[in-house]
Amino acid sequence: MQRAEKVIISTAVTGSVNVPSQSEYLPLSAEQVVASSVEAARAGSAIIHLHARHPDGRPAFEAAVFEEIIPAILTQVDVVINMSTGGSSQMTMEERLAGATRFSPELASLNMGSMNFVYSGIADRVTNWKHEWEKPYVQATYTHPFINSFDKIEYVLRELGEKGGTRFEFECYDIGHLYTLAYFVDKGLVRPPFLIQGVFGILGGIGADHANLTHMVTIADKLFGDDYQFSAFAAGRDQFQFATHSAWLGGHVRVGLEDSLWIGKGRLAESNAQQVSKIRGVVEDLGRDIATPVDARRVLGLKGLASMTI
Template identity: 30%
Template sequence: MLNAVPRNDPVIITCALTGGIHGKEANPNLPEQPDEIVEQGVAAWEAGAAILHVHARNPDGSNTMDPGIYSELHERLCAETDAIVQLTTGGSPVLSVEERLNTVYLCPEMCSLNMGLLNFFIRGEQVFFANHRSDIERFAREIAARNIKPELEVYSSAMLEEVAHLLSLGILEPPYTINLVLHTPTQGGQRGTPRNLFDMLQRLDELPVPREELRVNVSSMGPTQLPITTIALAMGLNVRVGMEDNVYYRRGELLENNAQLVERTARIARELERRVASPDEARGMLGLRGRERGRLPAGAERAAG
């Protein structure tokens, strides 16, 4: 059931630093190369982000799932912050499942896991994003085998049917982290409206697990990011912001960096009397295996070596 009164639980803020759709043509301050990503990741963590959601780029700015580049980003962000480093398995709609598994093999604390089929519209082209049920199950088994916590990426109410199927298989252990992703440039995704958000939240009650085992995060793209995440904050949910999802601070004003969005989100949370969760508090809330400060999580050092 939806909350009848405002909640003041600690809020976990995720910052999605880069993404795999737009590049510096959308905002020249978007971090693409390792030094830029690490610098902005550290600043976002200092501003209050407990989780850093990480994509990587080739030197020419194109998308990559190169394990060498991701390994460098993983090691440096773990060394310079105590944040939870969440590596993408989405990468880009144009990359294969085999390539997208490379980040799982690096054994991060968390990774993303897309829950359905989409058509993306990228620079005027229609690009099919293959997340077949068999692919989802394969990702889930590889993730579970390494004691990684997946964040299940849900772009529409229909994808909750895939979440229900996956959870019914018993591959994953609770608590289950679900990210409701609104307003992506896709055919198959839902627009960033309060009605769509409330519909998705209500449908969570139909999943084959107790509601108390769910950890719900909310993301919304572009101009819908601020209003939808503010609604989510008022409802006691966790939120994601960052330049993967939005390259403007306000209408007509490009972002200087990711930390601006985290700072604003933390400020709104405090105005709503919600404390910003530290990375270690977030680890406890999400059921992560954890890591020592300054070091890679267990299993990742072996994978990096």
């Protein structure tokens, strides 16, 4: 791993896992996602990881929804847009790529393997549902795997990477996903520098154990040497511990209401910017500087805003 000169903060502002009934602060409408993204960027986030939702909170894939979000963010702040190609496990691949195909972003997330991606436990914790779609949606993850087969991974790499120059945040939910990434590196479809995002604490993936984070970096070093940058996050209550650990190891960090709705024990985060400000303070207390969007583009070899189709 290349030890980062400056720490890149990524913010996952809304995602497709948490549902409106869990928190009144989760951004849902395009206007809310825009406002939350702008606030996070101004607080120090160099990268905004974007999903889209309909106003009632249902995950959205339509390019038209992203058209209400991305230009509005970029007219207010300079920030790297990282669009999800995961979307939701209940979307088709064409739906998952609709927004990214339309915008050809600087960066896009790419899940590196099929897996059980289970968050049905939300249904056990919510007693008052705001919308009828929410409970069946989360319960369905107990019976339906998240498919990211090799042909689908290659399709994304070719459609967005080869054709559009988009680079990727490679989301690795287990050690085997690193070896999948190595396969595509050997095939010539992934070239350095690249960003590995270790994901911990998702039921069906690697657990939120700090030994797992250290082990993931060890194996990534063995496979990729200095050709990659590393970042890590954990879902839920372990969010800030894992971000701190990643920064301490020389990597980058990710926060956001997609990953955790909390700012502290028993306290809901009131905004994405609140989480950004908290992790920024932690990183700076470790004696490390915060990367700007310009820094992030240089370190990750991104193509720049001018190459997006806005």
